[in-house]
Amino acid sequence: MLQPPGHHRRSPYFVSGWLDFAVIGGLSIVVFLLLRLISNGGTRPEVVQAVAVTSIFVNYPHFSATVYRLYQNLDNVRQFPVTAIGVPLLMIAGVAASLWQPEWVAPYFVTLFLIWSPYHYSGQTIGITMLYARRSGFVVGPRQRIALSTFVYSTFILSFVSSRNDQPIIRYGVSIPVIHFPAWFGAILIATMCVGATVFLWFVFIWCRSQRSVPPLIILLPAVAQFVWFMPGRQTAMFYEFVPLFHSLQYLYIAWAMQIGLRLGQPAHGKAAGSVWQETFRWGVRNYIGGMLLFIALPWLLCWIDVPLLTSAGIIIAAVNIHHFFVDGVIWKLRDARETSPLMMSSVDWTPQRAPGMA
Amino acid sequence: MYAAAGRLVFALVLALACGGPALAQQLPKPLSDPPTGRETFLAVAIAAMMLCGLANFALFGRVSERTHVALAMLGALAGGFSLLVLFGGALYENPIAAVIGVLLLVGMFKFMSKFEAGRKPDRRP
Numbered sequence: 001m002l003q004p005p006g007h008h009r010r011s012p013y014f015v016s017g018w019l020d021f022a023v024i025g026g027l028s029i030v031v032f033l034l035l036r037l038i039s040n041g042g043t044r045p046e047v048v049q050a051v052a053v054t055s056i057f058v059n060y061p062h063f064s065a066t067v068y069r070l071y072q073n074l075d076n077v078r079q080f081p082v083t084a085i086g087v088p089l090l091m092i093a094g095v096a097a098s099l100w101q102p103e104w105v106a107p108y109f110v111t112l113f114l115i116w117s118p119y120h121y122s123g124q125t126i127g128i129t130m131l132y133a134r135r136s137g138f139v140v141g142p143r144q145r146i147a148l149s150t151f152v153y154s155t156f157i158l159s160f161v162s163s164r165n166d167q168p169i170i171r172y173g174v175s176i177p178v179i180h181f182p183a184w185f186g187a188i189l190i191a192t193m194c195v196g197a198t199v200f201l202w203f204v205f206i207w208c209r210s211q212r213s214v215p216p217l218i219i220l221l222p223a224v225a226q227f228v229w230f231m232p233g234r235q236t237a238m239f240y241e242f243v244p245l246f247h248s249l250q251y252l253y254i255a256w257a258m259q260i261g262l263r264l265g266q267p268a269h270g271k272a273a274g275s276v277w278q279e280t281f282r283w284g285v286r287n288y289i290g291g292m293l294l295f296i297a298l299p300w301l302l303c304w305i306d307v308p309l310l311t312s313a314g315i316i317i318a319a320v321n322i323h324h325f326f327v328d329g330v331i332w333k334l335r336d337a338r339e340t341s342p343l344m345m346s347s348v349d350w351t352p353q354r355a356p357g358m359a
Numbered sequence: 360m361y362a363a364a365g366r367l368v369f370a371l372v373l374a375l376a377c378g379g380p381a382l383a384q385q386l387p388k389p390l391s392d393p394p395t396g397r398e399t400f401l402a403v404a405i406a407a408m409m410l411c412g413l414a415n416f417a418l419f420g421r422v423s424e425r426t427h428v429a430l431a432m433l434g435a436l437a438g439g440f441s442l443l444v445l446f447g448g449a450l451y452e453n454p455i456a457a458v459i460g461v462l463l464l465v466g467m468f469k470f471m472s473k474f475e476a477g478r479k480p481d482r483r484p
Contacts, residue, residue, distance in 0.1 A: 080475045081422070082429035086411075090433060093407055094440070101396055108444045115461070119468045153465070160461065177451040185458050325468075330476040 011346045012136040012216045014257040020218055023253040024128060025225025028246035032228050035239045043237045051241045060291025061284070062248035063324050065255045068290055069331045080330045087326045091319040098315040102174070102307050106315055110174045113318035118156040118230065120325045121247045125152050125226040127332075128250060129219060131343060138215040144203045150196030152226055154189050159230035161186040172314020197223075222250070252287075254343070259283050261342025264350045276350050294320050397445070404441035408434045429475040439467050 013020040035047075070076050070084055077084040098106040126149055133140045140148070161181045168177045200223075208214055229243045263279050298320070299313035332343075394402065411434035415427055443464075449456040 080429075082426055082433060083475045086414075086430065086433050090407065090437060093403070093437075097400060097403065101400065104396075105400060105444055108440070108447050111447070112440065112443065112464075115464055116468055119465065123472060157461065157465065179450050179457045179461070180454050181457050181461075182454040185454075326471070326474055329472055329474050333476045 010135065010344070011348070012132055012218060013346065014253070015347045017218075020253075021221065023249055024132075024218060025221045025228075025246070025250070027249070028225050028242070029228050031242060031246075032233055032236065032239045035242075036232070036236055039236050039238050043241060047238050047241060051245060054245055056291070057288070058245055058252065059248045060295045061287035062251045062255070062291075063294055063320055064287040064290025065252060065259075065283075066324050066327045066331055067294070068286060069255070069334070070327050076331075076334055079334060083326050083330050087323055091323050094322075095315055095319045098318075099302070099305055099307055099312060102311055102315075106174050106311065107176050110171060110314055110318045111176055113321045114171065114176070115160070116325055117244070117321060118159060119153075120328070121229070121243070122152045122156045122226065124247065124250065124328075125222045128222040128254065131254070132216065132219050132222075135344060136216045136219060138207060138219055144200060147196050147199035147203060148223065151193055151200060152196075152223055154193035154196060155227050155230040158186065158189045158193060159234045161189060162231075162234065172317060173308050173310030174314050256280065256283065257345070258342045260350050261345040276347075400444065401441065404437055407437040411437065425475060432471065432474055436467070436471060 070080070094109055098109045126145070129148060130140055130145075160179065163178065168175045170176075204215065204220070225246070229240075229246065233239045233243060260276055260279055264275050295317065299309070299316045302312045302316065303309055305312055411430050415430045418426065418430075443460075447460070450460040451457070
């Protein structure tokens with residue numbers, strides 16, 4: 001029989017310390033250090049290929065996981081009708097306008113997505129920090145959250161300001177001019193980032209002193225990873241290509257834990273241990289197919305339009321991304337009648353527990 | 360009833376006050392000329408914002424307050440994107456405009472992060 005969550009000491013990790021550390025940011029930092037060693041300032045075709053291949057298995061399914069969570073039943077759509085119906089309609093209008101005027105609407109549509117993406121990553125960084133803090137019993141009040149947000153959002157804006165490019169960049173077949181910022185803006189942002197980090201670490205220090213213990217370091221890992229992605233990582237073109245992949249990996253891990261918790265982690269579900277693998281396989285295949293439909297099939301549907309396929313695909317990718325930013329804001333707040341939040345569970349809650357004394 | 364009539368009169372007075380000077384302006388080209396691409400885009404954006412407003416009106420009393428707020432924010436997003444398309448060129452030409460533009464965009468993203476989930480359903484004052 002499944003043991004109700006809360007009967008054992010809650011682990012801060014979903015599966016294990018090693019796995020959680022790797023997925024939440026440790027792996028990205030290791031890859032950054034390795035690529036930094038072999039980087040010559042530019043990128044290499046094999047790196048671009050590696051990113052493209054891994055995208056199929058990580059990036060695309062991460063979008064599909066969000067879409068599936070919202071649209072899997074009508075009740076979810078009824079809870080958030082504007083996100084589920086209104087936003088897609090607005091995105092269709094945006095795609096139509098971009099395809100109609102690919103020279104002066106499409107660049108702004110793609111720019112909107114390119115600036116919104118790292119903002120979305122920053123939101124996820126804060127969300128994951130809050131999640132692990134809650135799981136660890138580390139209290140993040142409004143002041144601590146402001147300090148953390150100041151640090152995290154500064155790194156994202158700084159990544160634009162410190163860009164060294166002078167030539168327009170071609171993203172998804174759309175030419176996007178480089179934005180030049182005054183030097184003082186970068187200096188202000190660096191100061192803001194340092195203040196945010198110092199204040200947040202000070203709060204951590206105060207907590208350690210009052211509790212006479214050190215919080216699990218995974219609480220700090222998302223913010224450290226974010227710093228690596230957007231500060232030194234931005235200067236290493238070869239690594240920067242991988243940033244969306246690591247963001248998606250974080251996302252998929254938490255979404256997977258949520259899915260397993262929803263399906264198997266409740267005391268009412270008397271599932272066997274093998275069900276975790278079965279549910280993982282079902283969920284993974286579903287998201288893989290959904291990702292292929294969103295990023296391969298959908299752009300192909302527009303191949304009859306008199307716009308280069310790369311450009312039309314870029315416009316579709318921008319629309320899917322912007323839709324994802326909205327959907328992601330609501331799916332974690334979908335009401336569920338179950339008593340325990342799946343995000344507060346661990347692997348021990350998903351598998352049957354043996355009664356004490358059983359061989 | 361009186362309140363609605365009062366609001367209508369107020370809107371008419373505002374429209375007359377703003378419309379009068381606008382009509383007095385010399386038009387840059389005859390009204391019969393076909394609209395340019397930018398003008399058509401602007402017209403579509405205005406139509407999208409109008410649709411959001413009309414949907415809000417039509418759904419009054421049938422949907423939650425949260426849905427009304429989300430529809431209003433959708434209209435704001437359509438307007439924000441239109442402004443970006445119309446004046447976004449300044450981002451690339453003027454560094455000060457770039458700072459203001461990026462900060463405004465970040466503000467809009469923050470605003471949109473409160474989209475349908477930012478308020479509790481049916482919250483009453």
